[in-house]
Amino acid sequence: MKRILFSLSVFLYAPLVLFSQVKPTDAASILKGIQSRKALAESSDLKNYPARNVGPVIQGARIVDIAVNKNNLKEFYIAYASGGLYHTLNNGISFKPIFDNVGALTLGDIALAPSNENIIYVGTGENNSSRSSYAGSGIYKTTDKGRTWEHIGLPGSQHIGRIVVHPEDPNTVWVAAMGGLYSDNEERGVYKTIDGGKNWKKVLYVDDKTGAIDLIIHPQKPDVLWASMWERKRYAWNFIGNGSGSGIYTTADGGENWNLSMEGMEDDKFTGRIGLDISLSNPDILYALVDYQKETKKEKAEKESLSASDFLEMSVKDFIALNDEELDTYLKDNSFPKKYNAVNVKKEVKAGSYKPQALSEYLGDANQALFDTDVKGAVVYKSEDQGKTWQKPHDYDLSGVYYTYGYYFGEVRIATQDPETIYALGVPLVVSRDGGETFGRTDSIGGVHADHHAMWINPEDDEHIILGNDGGLYISYDGGATWDHKNSMSVGQFYTVNVDMEEPYNIYGGLQDNGTMVGSSRTVPNVRGRWESIFGGDGMFVNADPRNNDVVYVGYQFGNYFRINRETSERIYITPQHNIGEDRLRFNWRTPVVMSHHNPDIIYIGAQKVYRSLNQGNTWTAITGDLTDGGKEGNVPYGTVTEIAESPLNFGTTYFGTDDGNVWLLKEGQTIKSLNNGIPEDLWVSSIHPSSHDEATVYLSLTGYRQDNFNNYVYKSTNYGQNWTSISGDLPHESVNVIYEDTEVAGLLYIGTDHGLYTSFNNGDNWQHLGAIPNVATYDLVIHPRDLDLIVGTHGRSIYVMDVEPLHKIVRNAGDHLVTFGLGDIRFSKNWGEKSHPYSKKYVPNMEIAVFHNSDKKANLKIEVLNEEGKSLTSWEEELSKGYQSFHWNCKIEDDFIAKGKYKLKFVLDKEENMESFEVK
Numbered sequence: 001m002k003r004i005l006f007s008l009s010v011f012l013y014a015p016l017v018l019f020s021q022v023k024p025t026d027a028a029s030i031l032k033g034i035q036s037r038k039a040l041a042e043s044s045d046l047k048n049y050p051a052r053n054v055g056p057v058i059q060g061a062r063i064v065d066i067a068v069n070k071n072n073l074k075e076f077y078i079a080y081a082s083g084g085l086y087h088t089l090n091n092g093i094s095f096k097p098i099f100d101n102v103g104a105l106t107l108g109d110i111a112l113a114p115s116n117e118n119i120i121y122v123g124t125g126e127n128n129s130s131r132s133s134y135a136g137s138g139i140y141k142t143t144d145k146g147r148t149w150e151h152i153g154l155p156g157s158q159h160i161g162r163i164v165v166h167p168e169d170p171n172t173v174w175v176a177a178m179g180g181l182y183s184d185n186e187e188r189g190v191y192k193t194i195d196g197g198k199n200w201k202k203v204l205y206v207d208d209k210t211g212a213i214d215l216i217i218h219p220q221k222p223d224v225l226w227a228s229m230w231e232r233k234r235y236a237w238n239f240i241g242n243g244s245g246s247g248i249y250t251t252a253d254g255g256e257n258w259n260l261s262m263e264g265m266e267d268d269k270f271t272g273r274i275g276l277d278i279s280l281s282n283p284d285i286l287y288a289l290v291d292y293q294k295e296t297k298k299e300k301a302e303k304e305s306l307s308a309s310d311f312l313e314m315s316v317k318d319f320i321a322l323n324d325e326e327l328d329t330y331l332k333d334n335s336f337p338k339k340y341n342a343v344n345v346k347k348e349v350k351a352g353s354y355k356p357q358a359l360s361e362y363l364g365d366a367n368q369a370l371f372d373t374d375v376k377g378a379v380v381y382k383s384e385d386q387g388k389t390w391q392k393p394h395d396y397d398l399s400g401v402y403y404t405y406g407y408y409f410g411e412v413r414i415a416t417q418d419p420e421t422i423y424a425l426g427v428p429l430v431v432s433r434d435g436g437e438t439f440g441r442t443d444s445i446g447g448v449h450a451d452h453h454a455m456w457i458n459p460e461d462d463e464h465i466i467l468g469n470d471g472g473l474y475i476s477y478d479g480g481a482t483w484d485h486k487n488s489m490s491v492g493q494f495y496t497v498n499v500d501m502e503e504p505y506n507i508y509g510g511l512q513d514n515g516t517m518v519g520s521s522r523t524v525p526n527v528r529g530r531w532e533s534i535f536g537g538d539g540m541f542v543n544a545d546p547r548n549n550d551v552v553y554v555g556y557q558f559g560n561y562f563r564i565n566r567e568t569s570e571r572i573y574i575t576p577q578h579n580i581g582e583d584r585l586r587f588n589w590r591t592p593v594v595m596s597h598h599n600p601d602i603i604y605i606g607a608q609k610v611y612r613s614l615n616q617g618n619t620w621t622a623i624t625g626d627l628t629d630g631g632k633e634g635n636v637p638y639g640t641v642t643e644i645a646e647s648p649l650n651f652g653t654t655y656f657g658t659d660d661g662n663v664w665l666l667k668e669g670q671t672i673k674s675l676n677n678g679i680p681e682d683l684w685v686s687s688i689h690p691s692s693h694d695e696a697t698v699y700l701s702l703t704g705y706r707q708d709n710f711n712n713y714v715y716k717s718t719n720y721g722q723n724w725t726s727i728s729g730d731l732p733h734e735s736v737n738v739i740y741e742d743t744e745v746a747g748l749l750y751i752g753t754d755h756g757l758y759t760s761f762n763n764g765d766n767w768q769h770l771g772a773i774p775n776v777a778t779y780d781l782v783i784h785p786r787d788l789d790l791i792v793g794t795h796g797r798s799i800y801v802m803d804v805e806p807l808h809k810i811v812r813n814a815g816d817h818l819v820t821f822g823l824g825d826i827r828f829s830k831n832w833g834e835k836s837h838p839y840s841k842k843y844v845p846n847m848e849i850a851v852f853h854n855s856d857k858k859a860n861l862k863i864e865v866l867n868e869e870g871k872s873l874t875s876w877e878e879e880l881s882k883g884y885q886s887f888h889w890n891c892k893i894e895d896d897f898i899a900k901g902k903y904k905l906k907f908v909l910d911k912e913e914n915m916e917s918f919e920v921k
Contacts, residue, residue: 027156060472123160152197210245238634291406510539559587574617606641657685727764752778
């Protein structure tokens with residue numbers, strides 16, 4: 001039996017601690033990074049620089065919590081794992097983001113104060129512990145429904161499991177804090193405040209590996225609560241989702257004292273994540289959804305066909321005697337390369353090229369081939385005495401609810417008016433109508449997306465349900481029999497983006513759990529039908545052939561790639577395979593597949609080595625050996641290539657990066673060279689970008705995200721990576737995902753971090769925050785070579801497109817106090833100033849005029865309209881502040897609108913004069 005736990009007083013903020021390059025970032029440094037970002041954003045010359053979101057919206061994205069105003073059920077809030085907080089006043093017809101640029105955009109839980117609907121508490125840092133679960137910065141509070149926000153503490157909590165607000169006192173709050181995902185820390189457990197977050201007290205703590213994942217309160221006795229503790233830790237190469245620290249605790253005095261409450265449950269080191277709920281109609285009844293990770297191994301039943309275990313002890317003589325047809329069947333069924341057949345495999349074994357055991361080892365660990373491994377996974381427990389004792393009501397396996405990754409789920413919900421109806425949220429959504437004895441699917445009608453994470457049930461009508469999953473938001477009014485998908489928000493979680501050469505060009509991207517999509521660059525987010533899904537799984541790298549965009553290289557996680565033809569529906573699996581007797585190939589979750597700049601038939605792919613195909617992936621040649629320090633034992637492939645970058649100036653110059661911090665250069669006809677000199681060790685190479693302007697110049701970013709280290713690591717080399725210089729400048733300490741140099745202007749750089757997008761005009765000496773992109777994880781960047789748009793792939797807010805030609809002009813005219821930009825032509829209308837109907841607004845033209853003011857001093861800018869002969873028609877003044885800004889002109893000349901013809905705008909600032917032309921057509 002575990003010990004009784006008591007409260008521990010803690011400081012609001014942890015003290016600043018010096019740390020080495022790959023040690024976890026402490027709480028004070030997390031706050032310092034947020035403050036630096038805020039200061040940089042406020043002072044940025046580009047805080048008003050425009051970008052347009054192009055969606056997509058059709059797919060939705062991962063929702064982690066839902067909170068509904070009990071006094072107005074049409075008003076509710078949804079929290080996205082990495083897309084922020086959205087608010088609706090019309091039952092989901094439209095939503096508005098209300099948490100942008102506040103600390104961290106990644107969310108774990110939200111809570112409305114039951115006694116005051118204006119007060120909302122937000123816990124940052126997703127609680128699902130996935131590969132892209134970003135760390136947060138603590139707890140935030142609003143007292144005006146999200147118009148303003150205040151940070152109220154727990155910056156080192158990193159991931160928030162649950163927030164519970166006292167039903168009568170909005171200042172009394174309990175928080176279940178998970179702590180670091182990739183590191184051990186003491187800022188985890190259950191915290192309590194009685195003054196609205198001014199001070200916090202840690203009231204439940206197990207150890208520095210065990211955090212609090214769920215928390216529920218008795219609906220009639222607010223001093224009675226239950227908390228579930230979860231021991232878990234992720235490494236780059238492994239995830240341990242269970243431990244002896246996991247368990248359920250209860251308190252009867254508001255959190256001052258806690259007791260273990262698991263009588264009747266399996267309670268040992270295999271206990272993982274636990275979800276809790278209490279019945280509103282009968283609070284004696286509780287349910288727990290437990291992820292139990294104990295493996296049971298059974299010897300495989302004998303089969304007529306060959307299996308991997310048959311080869312473990314087989315002699316060469318017995319192997320040669322095998323039936324050729326049976327051996328061919330084994331090779332085909334287990335996806336051996338087509339070049340292998342019974343005849344040539346027997347020949348190679350007889351010659352001693354490898355042993356019969358290699359045919360088992362080819363598929364993985366030879367010892368594991370002896371067994372089928374089974375994990376219980378999801379188990380439902382019921383208590384009818386407020387958690388004093390528990391019983392397992394079902395006598396059959398629920399493994400299909402979780403499969404092997406229960407860390408990604410954990411919610412159980414009880415129908416508000418019927419304690420015998422419960423919902424278990426996993427890969428499918430299953431419901432029991434008999435107290436957990438039997439279960440059935442309730443998400444199979446209406447195309448409901450898999451992977452469920454959040455559910456709200458109407459207290460007065462338990463057939464009214466709001467559901468959140470990896471596909472977004474769904475609403476049911478018949479207890480889950482049918483669902484309506486509310487997917488009007490641009491909240492896609494993109495891993496990569498790319499473009500083709502159509503006119504207008506199309507954008508391609510791979511999304512977390514939503515496959516690969518393509519859509520027009522002219523898309524307006526809420527106009528549906530302009531985005532198309534072209535592949536499934538977790539979408540990763542995607543490349544369209546510039547000669548024929550029907551041919552696309554696309555795939556899903558862990559290196560499974562295909563060449564597809566969208567016109568003919570042909571799909572050809574192209575991932576290279578290792579040879580019998582060689583080490584298995586290790587493919588990263590986000591395996592890089594890159595098309596050559598110089599010949600679209602040439603494709604690169606990375607495992608622990610890099611392969612190149614000269615014929616569209618039909619055949620492959622390994623062009624390197626193992627570039628890593630070797631794999632590590634665990635349940636996630638590690639020791640893999642993460643980046644492949646070919647110089648756009650020279651076909652023979654290619655760079656590679658790995659997840660264990662190695663950087664390499666291969667020049668055609670030369671020996672591969674290590675480029676690790678002068679960069680930190682043991683970090684993940686997140687991007688490599690060879691310059692388009694100088695072959696010897698290359699940029700590099702690394703990330704310590706998988707050590708909970710949130711420093712920035714960005715470098716430049718001017719000698720092919722032989723020496724590196726840090727170019728982080730005044731960039732806030734945030735994990736960097738991608739660095740990209742402008743294709744037209746040398747030294748104009750873009751960086752995507754876990755908290756937004758930045759640019760530098762001076763090769764990294766100073767950085768500007770691009771304010772049109774919220775503080776969302778920015779994962780990938782590409783500039784369209786013809787249209788000079790920057791396409792920004794975010795992991796939470798879909799895709800943005802930004803015209804970078806004005807930035808080119810700013811850099812090229814760095815010494816000018818005033819920079820003006822080209823004006824779009826106007827289409828004349830005789831209906832200007834008129835109403836199309838008596839109830840309509842007047843149709844008034846609008847010209848946007850943008851300028852860049854390169855001075856800290858405010859000034860007045862005179863704008864004058866000239867006709868084709870140079871005659872002044874009208875003029876006015878605008879007040880300038882520093883940086884990029886825009887104004888609007890209604891196209892009026894005195895009392896009339898401007899006529900058809902050619903015109904110029906003359907800009908006068910002190911002694912500087914600029915001219916820009918436009919035409920009214």
